[in-house]
């Protein structure tokens with residue numbers, strides 16, 4: 001009772017302020033995650049701060065969550081599973097090099113395969129070596145390695161892309177026995193950096209393949225040309241496929257490039273393409289991108305039992321495929337071929353969606 005009365009004694013009642021609930025860990029009485037973390041750190045005497053760049057939208061949310069789990073040591077590599085008492089009989093060997101145990105630090109940082117992927121990615125910006133001993137130190141120091149502020153967004157995106165790609169190839173090897181092809185992984189890292197950067201509405205209007213050839217010069221922050229709505233990518237239904245495509249031109253007309261990525265319901269990348277197509281305007285580049293995706297699907301009979309949706313962010317190009325009114329007579333054969341393919345393959349459809357990444 002005495003303690004309680006002492007407590008009440010300390011409280012000053014201000015008659016001019018209405019009653020309300022206040023969060024005492026913040027000076028303004030409002031709840032904030034930052035204040036909560038600071039209070040938690042103080043009471044537990046631990047450091048739980050997350051490196052700032054994790055939650056900045058540099059990549060799809062799912063991958064941000066993955067990097068956060070990585071930083072917390074919660075990615076289930078063999079050593080972590082073993083420590084938690086799961087699958088005690090499992091060998092702990094790294095599936096890439098079989099030379100060491102598969103710990104988080106090994107698979108994402110020290111394994112020669114992963115390290116080459118990392119150093120290769122860093123070399124696109126002219127950054128060499130300087131890789132820390134632990135994943136956490138590496139993550140915390142990543143921004144410091146960025147050569148210039150204008151590259152920061154793409155540089156952060158590179159980090160997310162590399163760790164996500166390593167994890168993807170590791171899982172394909174462990175669960176499907178698929179040998180990792182280094183060059184393919186390198187291309188995928190590059191493609192993802194460009195793809196995410198462009199769909200964050202940044203960079204220039206250059207075609208995807210121009211970006212790929214000149215990554216550090218084009219993925220720069222100060223150029224902001226269009227803003228697309230970013231949402232997490234929605235996978236197709238089980239056993240179905242989704243082919244996101246993109247085409248763009250530098251000028252009207254101008255040098256044009258196309259790109260696309262085919263994924264299944266597990267978000268596994270089955271096919272990638274990206275190349276220069278000639279001098280066109282952007283709508284024509286978009287239709288070429290759709291046609292390329294359709295052709296790739298048709299050329300692989302193994303895929304024909306699965307429904308596929310080709311997704312373009314060009315309303316005009318998609319309407320050309322569906323309507324009888326051809327917008328650009330010069331490219332009527334391209335549109336006609338695409339439409340015929342759609343008619344003869346009930347499993348194939350072409351749709352518009354501006355929310356792709």
Ligand SMILES: [Zn+2]
Pocket residue numbers: 094095096097098099100106107110111112113
């Ligand atoms: Zn290894």
